[in-house]
Amino acid sequence: MTVRALVIDDSRAMRRIVSGTLEGFGYETRQAGHGQEALDVLHEGWVPDLCTIDWNMPVMDGLQFVNAVRANPAWRPVTLMMVTSESEHGQIVRALAAGAHEYVIKPFTADAIRDKLALLGLLPQEVSL
Amino acid sequence: MTLTATRFDWVRQLVHRESAIVLAPGKEYLVEARLLPVARKMGLTDVDQLVDQVRTRPRPDDTRQIVEALTTNETSWFRDGDPFTALTSTVLPALQSARGPAERLQIWSAACSSGQEPYTIAMLLEDAMPHAATRVSITATDLSREMVERTRAGRFTQLEVNRGLPAPMLVRHFQRAGSEWEVSPTLRRMVGARECNLAAPLPRMGPFDVVYLRNVLIYFDLPTKQAILRRVRELMRPDGWLFLGAAETTLGVDDSWSRVVVGRTSVYRPLKGA
Amino acid sequence: MSDLSDAGLRRRAGDLPPATAELVDEATVCEITEQAWLALVGEDEVLVPLPAPLPAETLSSWVEIVGPWTGAVVLTCGRDTALDLTRALLGEHAPQEVEQEDVDDALGELANVVGGNVKAVLPGPSVLGLPEVGTTPPSGREADSVRVAVLWRGSPLTVRVQSVLAERENEVPL
Numbered sequence: 001m002t003v004r005a006l007v008i009d010d011s012r013a014m015r016r017i018v019s020g021t022l023e024g025f026g027y028e029t030r031q032a033g034h035g036q037e038a039l040d041v042l043h044e045g046w047v048p049d050l051c052t053i054d055w056n057m058p059v060m061d062g063l064q065f066v067n068a069v070r071a072n073p074a075w076r077p078v079t080l081m082m083v084t085s086e087s088e089h090g091q092i093v094r095a096l097a098a099g100a101h102e103y104v105i106k107p108f109t110a111d112a113i114r115d116k117l118a119l120l121g122l123l124p125q126e127v128s129l
Numbered sequence: 130m131t132l133t134a135t136r137f138d139w140v141r142q143l144v145h146r147e148s149a150i151v152l153a154p155g156k157e158y159l160v161e162a163r164l165l166p167v168a169r170k171m172g173l174t175d176v177d178q179l180v181d182q183v184r185t186r187p188r189p190d191d192t193r194q195i196v197e198a199l200t201t202n203e204t205s206w207f208r209d210g211d212p213f214t215a216l217t218s219t220v221l222p223a224l225q226s227a228r229g230p231a232e233r234l235q236i237w238s239a240a241c242s243s244g245q246e247p248y249t250i251a252m253l254l255e256d257a258m259p260h261a262a263t264r265v266s267i268t269a270t271d272l273s274r275e276m277v278e279r280t281r282a283g284r285f286t287q288l289e290v291n292r293g294l295p296a297p298m299l300v301r302h303f304q305r306a307g308s309e310w311e312v313s314p315t316l317r318r319m320v321g322a323r324e325c326n327l328a329a330p331l332p333r334m335g336p337f338d339v340v341y342l343r344n345v346l347i348y349f350d351l352p353t354k355q356a357i358l359r360r361v362r363e364l365m366r367p368d369g370w371l372f373l374g375a376a377e378t379t380l381g382v383d384d385s386w387s388r389v390v391v392g393r394t395s396v397y398r399p400l401k402g403a
Numbered sequence: 404m405s406d407l408s409d410a411g412l413r414r415r416a417g418d419l420p421p422a423t424a425e426l427v428d429e430a431t432v433c434e435i436t437e438q439a440w441l442a443l444v445g446e447d448e449v450l451v452p453l454p455a456p457l458p459a460e461t462l463s464s465w466v467e468i469v470g471p472w473t474g475a476v477v478l479t480c481g482r483d484t485a486l487d488l489t490r491a492l493l494g495e496h497a498p499q500e501v502e503q504e505d506v507d508d509a510l511g512e513l514a515n516v517v518g519g520n521v522k523a524v525l526p527g528p529s530v531l532g533l534p535e536v537g538t539t540p541p542s543g544r545e546a547d548s549v550r551v552a553v554l555w556r557g558s559p560l561t562v563r564v565q566s567v568l569a570e571r572e573n574e575v576p577l
Contacts, residue, residue, distance in 0.1 A: 011508050011509075011511065011515070011534075012508050013489070013492055013493055013505065013508050013509040014512050016493060016496040016497075016498075017443075017493065017496055019496075020495065020496035056515070056531050056532075058533060084519070085515050085516045085517075085519025085531070086522075086531065087287065087305075087520055087522075088523045088528075089300060089303075089304060089305050090528065092299065092300050096296060096300065101296075102296050103299075105290070105520075106443075106515075106516045107288070107438055107439040107442035107443045107516050108288075108291050108442055108443075109288065109291075109442045109446075111205075111292060112288070112291040112292055112293075115205055115206075115291075115293035118210070118293070119207070119210075119293060119295055162446055163446070165447060166447065286434075286438060287435075287438055287520065288438055305524075308434050308520060308523075
């Protein structure tokens, strides 16, 4: 079983880090620089198991993207995980209320991503460290 | 500079034996990065020296430091998941039907480290039973005074709350406190922390309905393991439940326990009359 | 301590934002920066709190925060340090050739991570801007800032949390 992830972040360094981490866990990944670009990927028919979503991005931010994905029943199976430096209590509540399943605060380590994927049942391999 | 295959293999076997965690080949850089601070703390210059020293003169304390550095166990919430699932799915309902409504449940998190385990238990119970704060008391103990104080404070860094704590639980049970996060006063009231050396006679505590004694026994020799299990048993209710680490068991160590499989984990219960 | 009494006076004078140093202290900024480094740059990448002069050629990245407190979080280091930081941040995921665009992006992302966490300590609600990078950081109120100077791998690096002069047209003269 291949698990697919769409990594959405306006920083290409961050996209490389998150994608590389997920690939290390056996994921197939694609990247998008903002919410609209990510929506285009979904519309194209590449619907992933997981989206990792930055909050502050140009064109369409992460919260708008979450709202857009949740508005489309066809994309209900997609797991949405915020990965952002927005770290106030109220911001996390907003993202969860909009339909995000999990929330990783930047800065994070690869271990933090792995732990969250394990919680979500999205860790494809027996990964130990 | 990377570890030689022999040294990496030695570390791999050690970690597997003591924590059941598999270090995949290709993780040499990770072993280097995690063990270098341990080596430096011991006054050694590199990981090679550390491995050689511990391999020729093994001391439980050094071994524990190596395993802990590589398993990062202390920093994870819901560590291994299954022992917590079993608590709410099986153990809690059984205890609730066996105890009177006014009886307080007593839970012991032995080797609580910086507090993730006792607060994980507190959160689960708070979400699973009404008025948990007045019906449950959690005793958290650790050998280290620093860890006891950290547990008491109930404050965690951003990096710590990122580790395996579900976001809905974070927002429900924590508030920001400067650059850190603080557990709610309700949870803090449920948890009492104190110092305790498991390898010595235990203080008067309990009797406990549930004990989490995870990833502690692995560091001790057989007679010490047996003594710890016996002392823990003396502090437990006869129908209590004991959780051990994934790599640990009472089998072949102390035959006064029965093993019950719950979901994907094992729980140990005192044998009657043993 | 003149900052403190100044802030007290200003607050009595109107609804002006309080002094930055009252809202976030140096230790907090230091801790936030250190956590970003340990998690993202590498687990051995400690920051040594020793001030040292920045080189002549520097690069800065910053994010703006707009809310009850308005200002910017600015990260500044030497150009060579910025390149080393980029390589360290990308680690095994680094491209063969690290371009200037990668450096700008990496430094900007570090400002975003530190800035987001600083924002969470400041009174809210407030909005975090997108990171910007350049040789000349935005000018702010030097007198109303918290500045942290550290060494990373022996090279100087500063983090400033500075309020902006902004349009304080309502300011009551003291």
